[in-house]
Every structure is written in structure tokens, then in C-alpha cells.
Amino acid sequence: xxxxxxxxxxxxxxxxxxxxxxxxxxxxxxxxxxxxxxxxxxxxxxxxxxxxxxxxxxxxxxxxxxxxxxxxxxxxxxxxxxxxxxxxxxxxxxxxxxxxxxxxxxxxxxxxxxxxxxxxxxxxxxxxxxxxxxxxxxxxxxxxxxxxxxxxxxxxxxxxxxxxxxxxxxxxxxxxxxxxxxxxxxxxxxxxxxxxxxxxxxxxxxxxxxxxxxxxxxxxxxxxxxxxxxxxxxxxxxxxxxxxxxxxxxxxxxxxxxxxxxxxxxxxxxxxxxxxxxxxxxxxxxxxxxxxxxxxxxxxxxxxxxxxxxxxxxxxxxxxxxxxxxxxxxxxxxxxxxxxxxxxxxxxxxxxxxxxxxxxxxxxxxxxxxxxxxxxxxxxxxxxxxxxxxxxxxxxxxxxxxxxxxxxxxxxxxxxxxxxxxxxxxxxxxxxxxxxxxxxxxxxxxxxxxxxxxxxxxxxxxxxxxxxxxxxxxxxxxxxxxxxxxxxxxxxxxxxxxxxxxxxxxxxxxxxxxxxxxxxxxxxxxxxxxxxxxxxxxxxxxxxxxxxxxxxxxxxxxxxxxxxxxxxxxxxxxxxxxxxxxxxxxxxxxxxxxxxxxxxxxxxxxxxxxxxxxxxxxxxxxxxxxxxxxxxxxxxxxxxxxxxxxxxxxxxxxx
Amino acid sequence: xxxxxxxxxxxxxxxxxxxxxxxxxxxxxxxxxxxxxxxxxxxxxxxxxxxxxxxxxxxxxxxxxxxxxxxxxxxxxxxxxxxxxxxxxxxxxxxxxxxxxxxxxxxxxxxxxx
Numbered sequence: 206x207x208x209x210x211x212x213x214x215x216x217x218x219x220x221x222x223x224x225x226x227x228x229x230x231x232x233x234x235x236x237x238x239x240x241x242x243x244x245x246x247x248x249x250x251x252x253x254x255x256x257x258x259x260x261x262x263x264x265x266x267x268x269x270x271x272x273x274x275x276x277x278x279x280x281x282x283x284x285x286x287x288x289x290x291x292x293x294x295x296x297x298x299x300x301x302x303x304x305x306x307x308x309x310x311x312x313x314x315x316x317x318x319x320x321x322x323x324x325x326x327x328x329x330x331x332x333x334x335x336x337x338x339x340x341x342x343x344x345x346x347x348x349x350x351x352x353x354x355x356x357x358x359x360x361x362x363x364x365x366x367x368x369x370x371x372x373x374x375x376x377x378x379x380x381x382x383x384x385x386x387x388x389x390x391x392x393x394x395x396x397x398x399x400x401x402x403x404x405x406x407x408x409x410x411x412x413x414x415x416x417x418x419x420x421x422x423x424x425x426x427x428x429x430x431x432x433x434x435x436x437x438x439x440x441x442x443x444x445x446x447x448x449x450x451x452x453x454x455x456x457x458x459x460x461x462x463x464x465x466x467x468x469x470x471x472x473x474x475x476x477x478x479x480x481x482x483x484x485x486x487x488x489x490x491x492x493x494x495x496x497x498x499x500x501x502x503x504x505x506x507x508x509x510x511x512x513x514x515x516x517x518x519x520x521x522x523x524x525x526x527x528x529x530x531x532x533x534x535x536x537x538x539x540x541x542x543x544x545x546x547x548x549x550x551x552x553x554x555x556x557x558x559x560x561x562x563x564x565x566x567x568x569x570x571x572x573x574x575x576x577x578x579x580x581x582x583x584x585x586x587x588x589x590x591x592x593x594x595x596x597x598x599x600x601x602x603x604x605x606x607x608x609x610x611x612x613x614x615x616x617x618x619x620x621x622x623x624x625x626x627x628x629x630x631x632x633x634x635x636x637x638x639x640x641x642x643x644x645x646x647x648x649x650x651x652x653x654x655x656x657x658x659x660x661x662x663x664x665x666x667x668x669x670x671x672x673x674x675x676x677x678x679x680x681x682x683x684x685x686x687x688x689x690x691x692x693x694x695x696x697x698x699x700x701x702x703x704x705x706x707x708x709x710x711x712x713x714x715x716x717x718x719x720x721x722x723x724x725x726x727x728x729x730x731x732x733x734x735x736x737x738x739x740x741x742x743x744x745x746x747x748x749x750x751x752x753x754x755x756x757x758x759x760x761x762x763x764x765x766x767x768x769x770x771x772x773x774x775x776x777x778x779x780x781x782x783x784x785x786x787x788x789x790x791x792x793x794x795x796x797x798x799x800x801x802x803x804x805x806x807x808x809x810x811x812x813x814x815x816x817x818x819x820x821x822x823x824x825x826x827x828x829x830x831x832x833x834x835x836x837x838x839x840x841x842x843x844x845x846x847x848x849x850x851x852x853x854x855x856x857x858x859x860x
Numbered sequence: 861x862x863x864x865x866x867x868x869x870x871x872x873x874x875x876x877x878x879x880x881x882x883x884x885x886x887x888x889x890x891x892x893x894x895x896x897x898x899x900x901x902x903x904x905x906x907x908x909x910x911x912x913x914x915x916x917x918x919x920x921x922x923x924x925x926x927x928x929x930x931x932x933x934x935x936x937x938x939x940x941x942x943x944x945x946x947x948x949x950x951x952x953x954x955x956x957x958x959x960x961x962x963x964x965x966x967x968x969x970x971x972x973x974x
Contacts, residue, residue, distance in 0.1 A: 561934055650966075653973075657966035658915060659908035666908060672971040679974075693911040701974075776901070780912065783898040787938035799895060859901055860910035 275448030278414050279308035282445065285418045285458050287317055289425050291345050291372070293336070293729070295321040295329040295757070297356075299349035301376025301392055304445035306347065318345060321729075321761055324753025326353045330360030330435075331722025332729070332754070333371040335686060338521075338709035339730035341497065343370040343428055350375030350397035350439055358401055359716040364435045365404035366549070366596045367520070367713020368493055368586065370428035371435040372421075373401070377410075378442040389442075397439045403593040406434035412441070414449045415456055422459045431466040431496065431610040432585035469583050469607035469614035477544065477581045477605050478621030482630065484542035484579075486637070487513040488532070490554055491523035494546035494611040498705035501525070503615035504546075510622050512638035514540075517697075520549060520710045525703035529642040537573045544581040545603075546611035549713075551582060552599035562788040583618075585610040596714065652698050664856040665831045667770065671695035673831075674740060674768050677838040681738040683707065686727035689720035690744025690770045691777075693860050706737070717775075718750030721767075725758045728765035728850075738845065743767040743852070745806055745813065746775045752816060758850045759821025765850045766841055769813055771827070772859045779804040779859070817852040826854025883951050890956030893949040897940065907957050913937065917957030926954060 255263070282305055298306060310320055323329040326348040333344035348357050354375045364371045378384035378393045398408035407427045411417035417440075424436040449456060469477075481487045489508055495501045504524055508515045514532035517524045523546075524531055537543060537555055545551050555578075560568045580603035587608035590597050607614065626634070656668035671692055684706045685696055702708045709727055712719035720743060728739035748769075758765060779800035786793035786801065798805035814826035823844040825837050834855065841851040894900060894907075902913030909915035920926060927950055933939045940950075966972045 559936055561936065562938070563934070653966040655909070655915070656972055657969055658963040659904060659906045660964060660969060662904075662906050662908070664905065666904070667910065676971050691911060699972075779898075780901050783901055784938045787940060787944065790941055790943055792944045793898060795896070800898075800901065858904045858908070858910070860904065860912045 277304060277308060277312075277445070278417075278447055278449050279304040279445040280312045281414050281449045281456060282417055282421070282440075283308045283313040285421050286345070287313065288458050289422070289461060290342065291318045292340075292342065292733075293321050293332075293344050294318040294346060295323050295332040295344060295726070296347040297323045297326050297329055297353060299347075299353055299376055299392075300389060301349050301353075301378060301442055302347045302374065302440060302445065303376075304442065305374070305376070305440065308445075321757060323757050325751040326357035327360045327718060328722040328725075328751045328754035328757065330357045330364060330371055330373070331719055331751075332726035332757070334360065334364045334367065334369050334712075334719065335709070335723030335726030335728075336730045337369050337371070337433075337726075338723075339684065339686070339706055339727045340733070343372055343425070344726075345372035345374060347374045347376065349392050350377035351392045351394050354397055354400055359714075359718065360722070361401050361435050361437075362404045362594070363712045363714040363716045363719050365406075365594075365714065367710065368432045368434060368547075369713070370433040372424060372428060372438075373405075373435060374438045374440050376442060376445075377439045380441075380443055384442065398437045401435075401437055403591055404435070404596075405437045406589060408437035408439070410439040410441070411444065413452065414444070415452070415454075417444065418456065418458050422461050426461060426464060430464040431613070432589055433496075434589065466610040466613040467585055467588060467608070469609035469617070471617065473605050473607045474614065474617050475621050475625070477583075477607070478618060478625040480542050480579050480581060480605070481511055481513070481544060482622050482625035482627065484511075484513075484540075485633070486540050487511050487542045487544070488516065488536050488540035489513050489544050489546065490516045490518060490537070490548060491546045491611075492518040492548045492550075493520035493523075493710070494615075495521050495523040495705060496610075496612050500612040500615070501705050503612065503619065507615060507619050507622065509638075510619065510626070512634045512641060514641060516554075518548065518554070519694075519697055519708065520547070520713075522702055522705050522708040522710075525701075526697060527701045527703055529638070529645040531645065532641070533648070534573075539575065540578055541575065542579045542581070543574070544583070546615075547584050547586070548582070549586075549596070550598040551580075551601040551603065555580065555601065556599075560784070562784075566788075579604045581605045581607075583607045583609055583611045583614050656695065656699060659858065661831055662858065663829050663831065664772075664858050665829065665834060666858050667692035667860060668695050668699075669831050670768065670770065670834070670855060670857055671742065672699065673834045673838055674742070675700050676835065677842050678738055678740055678766075681842075682736055683738045683740060684709070684727065684731050686731070686739045686741050686765070687711075687720040687724035688742040688770075689717070689747050690742065690772070691860050692742055692770050692857075696742070706731070717747050720744060720747040722751065722754045724765055724767065725754050725763055728758070729761070729763045732763060738766070738842075739764065740766045740768065743769045745769060745771045745773065745811065748813065749806070749811070753820070755817055755822055755850070755852075756820040762848055763850060764845045764848050766838075766845045767817075767850070767852045768838065768841075769826070769853060769855050770857050771813065771854055772857050773807045773810065774798075774800045774805045774859075776800075776804075776859050812854070814852060814854040817850075817854075822850045822852050824852040824854065826852075827856050828853060829856045883948055885948075885951040885955035887952070887955040887959040890949075890952035890954065890959075894953050894956050897945055897949065897953070899953065902937070906960050908963075917960035918962050920954060920957040923951060923954045926950075 329346040375397045409420040411420045428436040508530045514536040515524045582603045659666040724741035731737035731739045782801040793801040796802040798807045814824035817824035844851040907916035930940045
């Protein structure tokens with residue numbers, strides 16, 4: 206790395222005075238030589254030739270650029286970034302990327318991307334995570350390469366597991382001989398990317414401006430090629446701050462061309478189609494199958510061709526909830542052919558694990574399937590599986606395995622199924638559809654009856670919470686941008702979630718703290734689309750990891766309705782510790798709270814509404830009476846429609 | 861469905877033996893015991909159930925059957941031996957579950973009938 210250089214100072218004011226005198230003298234000279242005339246008194250020349258000092262000032266670097274001596278590297282980086290249509294950069298500021306930050310807001314005019322002021326790096330990545338799932342375009346974030354990246358790491362892991370692209374730039378200062386001592390050196394490392402290499406698609410450490418250009422365009426391309434995933438750049442402070450050097454050739458910005466997504470092998474597609482077409486009870490299971498709204502249409506077409514039940518595992522909105530083929534996990538029990546589309550866990554789809562402490566605490570497993578059931582998998586994640594982090598889950602053997610993007614493969618699979626369905630199967634397929642309609646209607650009634658239980662209870666039932674919210678937004682173009690706590694899945698069971706943007710999945714890695722920032726990011730994308738109403742079911746534990754993102758939402762005028770599922774605890778752990786206490790034949794110590802010590806969020810009860818108000822939100826609570834919930838939600842909806850984020854602190858049942 | 865089979869067998873054989881004279885179970889004490897012993901965590905505060913546990917009330921299983929299941933559960937629900945859940949507390953919890961009011965018919969709730 207070239208060491209930093211300092212320029213030289215020139216007094217521009219003195220230089221300009223000298224030029225005026227020299228110019229006047231030069232202009233006078235030709236007239237004096239032209240014609241002999243009567244002797245006139247001697248005149249001083251009006252301009253003198255420039256001195257060496259003046260020549261240097263005229264041809265050297267102006268004082269205001271003396272420290273840089275040319276175009277700053279980070280200005281060129283902005284030129285590169287601006288070719289890629291990146292709308293926002295959520296970030297928590299730091300000295301290690303001060304140069305790129307300054308270029309972004311001044312040289313780049315704070316547009317494309319616009320800097321979003323965040324209080325925590327995990328929030329910044331979370332915003333990018335949620336934003337992508339609505340907008341379909343990645344955001345970039347900048348962070349300190351060490352301490353900031355450590356904060357960001359959980360968000361990056363969630364994005365990795367959820368197959369979402371985020372472009373992460375970590376500032377670093379590699380030159381140990383010249384970087385400032387003290388804090389900047391604490392914040393430097395040889396290889397900052399190592400921290401997240403196991404859960405990013407790709408990373409690089411550019412060492413020249415041209416290298417940055419190639420690297421950034423490559424990184425963008427990789428992160429938006431399915432399977433999507435985060436990418437990481439270590440960006441040296443010196444490279445950002447020093448002038449651009451061309452090394453003998455003019456700098457250029459490579460053109461970005463999107464890569465076509467990988468596609469299932471056609472022979473395998475035909476084999477899979479034959480199995481599905483000849484099955485008596487085919488079942489489709491979809492997790493992150495529908496990357497786009499078109500994926501939903503394709504899945505509906507496939508399901509209707511076969512009249513196959515569809516289990517939507519809700520990694521994305523894959524299948525309309527009001528469709529008669531929408532089914533539950535129990536459908537696996539009677540299937541003879543199961544096709545899994547971008548499943549994050551095929552093993553747990555067809556097997557059940559019970560945590561009952563048997564076998565020395567391991568629990569026990571049993572298959573959900575009938576013997577002889579055929580399994581088909583289409584998954585792009587097979588192409589980028591890494592070893593260290595275990596997001597790939599337990600290994601499940603299948604009969605046909607395709608490493609390819611499910612949505613990209615569906616058109617070919619649909620055509621192959623059309624060709625493969627024998628004529629004598631068509632009546633049976635039609636009957637399957639009729640049976641599915643009856644089963645759907647029965648299940649609907651059963652679900653609504655279950656929702657009615659504890660309808661007037663206090664704390665408020667999760668069914669009541671969800672249906673009061675739906676009632677207030679049902680006539681709007683709504684989008685449920687997060688529901689990370691477990692509200693017994695009522696929205697997916699009772700709301701007519703039929704459009705791709707109405708449900709965007711979960712965190713991916715189940716790192717708690719995703720819900721709040723992701724809902725802000727998704728709400729930002731919905732705001733920009735225009736007229737779309739964002740609502741989240743916000744759990745208490747999730748919020749408390751980094752509540753400062755509420756300030757970011759207010760600061761950047763991101764309208765969002767957060768209705769809290771405040772069950773006053775980290776409820777999953779409430780149950781886990783209770784379970785272990787029971788296995789060990791011990792009474793769980795509660796310490797004066799409702800749940801085992803260390804799992805409750807009570808005494809004192811956090812006043813989330815006051816916390817939200819302090820950061821610029823409209824807020825109300827705590828709401829414990831279900832009769833007051835509907836009117837409060839209606840009031841909050843009006844606030845959000847005016848452009849301000851709003852929060853309702855609602856005390857709820859645990860699940 | 862293994863837990864259902866075990867529960868049915870337990871109910872048929874009536875495995876619970878209450879010592880001494882009949883215990884006068886209290887729904888009021890049962891509400892406290894229900895929270896203290898963690899039943900609310902999976903079944904909700906009024907036994908309504910949810911994604912983590914089935915509905916318990918109103919109309920709970922007979923005490924003998926409920927007890928047999930709770931004492932020996934080998935499924936997703938952890939067992940509650942007598943050492944950590946005394947018989948009297950269990951009887952009180954049962955009384956509490958019996959006292960839970962019946963839910964309304966969902967057809968009478970406008971929000972559940974779009």
C-alpha cells in the first residue's frame with residue numbers, strides 16, 4: 206500500500222497579485238517597440254514575467270486540494286457505486302470509512318445511495334435485509350471493519366441463512382506504519398473479512414482503485430445471482446483517502462451484466478415430472494421458492510395441474526392462503542411423492558424430532574412419511590453450501606436432487622408435467638382437487654373455532670391481536686413486514702395472504718433482533734413503491750436488542766405500524782428452561798417472575814410505548830383489555846397513513 | 861400420536877391414586893398453581909392452547925387421565941412427576957381448567973367471519 210503523502214501549500218492571494226503586475230508589463234511591451242516617438246518619461250512595465258514561485262503556483266495543486274493532490278479514491282468509488290442502482294446505505298458512522306462517507310454525502314450528493322443514519326450496525330444490515338425482500342434490489346452498508354462488523358455479524362448471518370443479498374463494506378487501515386495510533390489501530394485487522402467469511406458468498410480486499418471497481422461490480426453480481434447472499438469488502442482507509450492512481454492505463458468501471466439463475470438439469474426435470482404426474486397423492490413443499498411474484502404464479506400453475514396439496518413453509522410468500530390446495534404439514538403423512546422447493550430443512554419436513562430428553566437427552570426422531578414415498582429436491586443452496594455454520598441442517602436422502610433455482614426451473618417442470626400426465630390420470634387428479642376443497646373448508650372452520658377460544662381474555666389472545674390488526678388494514682394495500690415472535694402463526698392461518706409482498710418471511714438464521722430493523726427496511730421499500738401500508742407484529746425481546754432503529758425510522762420518515770406481541774419474556778427460553786427443570790425433576794426457580802430466572806422480561810415491565818415516543822414515534826400502551834385494542838389500532842393506522850411510524854404496546858398471551 | 865394412545869390407556873386404567881380423604885380442589889388456588897408450575901407457557905393463561913400445546917379447558921380431561929399423562933409424558937410435553945407437581949396442586953389446576961368459561965361460537969364473532 207502506497208504511504209500517505211502530504212502536498213505543499215501555496216498562497217493563492219499573493220500569486221494573483223504578482224500575475225496582475227506581470228500581465229500589465231507584458232501588454233505594454235509591443236506598443237513601445239512599434240514606432241519611434243518623442244521621448245516620453247520611462248514607465249514601469251505593467252506586468253513582469255512570473256517568478257519561479259508564481260509558475261509553481263499556477264501549475265501546482267491548489268491549496269484546497271493540497272492534502273489530496275488529485276481526485277480522492279473514494280470519489281472514484283462513488284462513481285463505481287453509482288453505476289449499480291443502490292438506493293440506500295444504512296450505516297452507523299465510523300472513522301475507518303470517513304472518506305467514502307464524505308464522498309457519498311458531498312461528491313455523491315447523498316443520492317443513490319442515500320445515507321440512512323443508524324444507531325447499530327446490526328440494525329443497518331437488518332434494514333438492508335428487509336428492504337430487499339420487498340424491493341428486490343440490494344442495499345449496501347458501511348461499518349467499522351472490526352468493532353462495527355462484530356456488531357453487524359448476526360445480521361449478516363441472518364441474511365446468509367435467509368438467502369438475501371447485502372453488500373457490506375468494512376473500513377480498515379492496513380498500513381501499520383502510517384495509520385493513526387490508538388483507537389484506529391484497535392479498529393484495524395489484517396483480514397476483517399475472516400469474521401464473516403463462513404456466512405458470506407464472497408469477499409475481497411481491493412488494493413487499488415481499479416481493483417475496487419472490478420471487485421465491487423463482481424461482488425454485486427455475485428450477491429444478486431441465486432442463491433442470493435451477502436458479500437463483504439474490506440476497504441482500506443488509505444485507498445479511500447489518497448488520490449486515484451492510474452498505473453499507466455485510464456481507470457474504467459466494468460459494465461454489470463446480470464447472471465441468469467442456475468436451472469435444474471432437464472433430464473432430472475423430466476424424471477421428476479414423471480413421478481409427480483403418476484403419483485396418487487403428490488405434495489409440494491415450498492420454503493423460499495417464490496423469489497418474485499412470478500414464482501407464486503408458477504407454483505399455482507404447477508399445483509393446479511396436479512391438484513397437489515401445497516405446504517408453504519413461509520420462508521417467503523409462496524402460495525396463496527385462500528387457495529383450496531393450501532395445506533398443512535400433516536399432508537406429508539399421506540403423500541407418495543413429495544417435491545421440496547428451496548427448503549431450508551428437508552429432513553425436518555419429512556421427519557419429526559421430539560425433544561423429550563430420551564437417549565441421554567438427545568430426544569427421538571420418527572419419520573412422517575409412508576414407506577416408499579419418493580422425494581424430489583430443487584434447491585440452489587446445494588450450489589453454495591459452506592461447512593462451518595450448520596444452516597444446511599441434517600442430511601436428507603432424496604430420489605431426485607437438482608442443484609438449481611426453483612423459480613427458474615418451474616417453467617420447465619410445468620411443461621414436463623403437462624407432457625407426462627397420462628390421460629387416464631385426469632379424472633383422479635380432478636377428484637383430488639375436489640377432496641382438497643372439502644379438506645380446506647373443514648380446516649378453515651376448525652381454525653376459526655380455535656381462534657375464538659380466549660377471544661376476550663386478558664392478556665390479549667394472539668388470535669384476537671392478529672384479527673384486530675387485520676380488520677384495521679384489510680381495505681388497504683397492506684404488507685406484513687415482520688412477525689418474528691410466535692403468535693401461533695395466526696396471520697398465515699387466517700389472513701388472506703395472497704400477494705407476494707403481503708408476507709416476506711422471517712430472519713433466516715433465527716437470530717433474535719431481526720424483526721424491528723427488517724420491518725423498518727421493508728417499510729422503507731413499501732413507502733417508495735407508494736401507497737403500500739406496512740404493519741409488523743413486533744415482539745418485545747426482539748425489539749430490545751437494538752431499539753435505536755426506531756429513531757432511524759422516525760428520522761427518515763418511514764411509516765410503519767408496529768403492534769407488539771408483548772408476552773414479557775424470551776418465551777422460547779422460558780419453555781426450554783422449564784423443560785430441563787422437569788427432565789431433572791426440579792422445580793424451576795422463578796425469582797418472583799412468571800418464567801424461570803433469566804427468561805422473563807418483567808419487574809419492571811418495560812414501557813415500550815414511551816421508548817418509541819422518545820424516538821419520534823406515535824405510541825400508546827400498555828393495552829391489556831381486548832375491547833380497547835381495535836380503537837387503538839384504528840387510531841394508529843391513521844397516524845401511519847400520515848407518514849409517521851406508530852407503535853402499540855399490547856400485552857398478549859404467550860403464544 | 862403416541863401421546864394420545866398413552867393418554868387413552870392411562871384414562872382406562874385410572875392410574876392416579878389420591879391418598880387419604882377426597883381433596884377439595886380449589887379453582888382459585890389452581891389458577892395460581894397453573895402459572896407457578898409453568899402450564900401457561902405452552903397452553904396459555906386460560907388453557908386455550910396454541911401452536912406449542914393443545915387446548916386444556918374448558919372441559920378438560922378427567923383428572924385421572926390428565927394426571928397419568930402429565931406424570932409420564934414422553935412426547936413434546938415434559939413430564940411433571942409428583943416431586944415437582946404435588947397431587948393437590950394438580951387437582952387444583954384441574955379445577956381451574958374446569959372453571960374456564962366456554963368460548964363463543966366463532967360464527968358470532970364478526971372479525972372471524974369476513
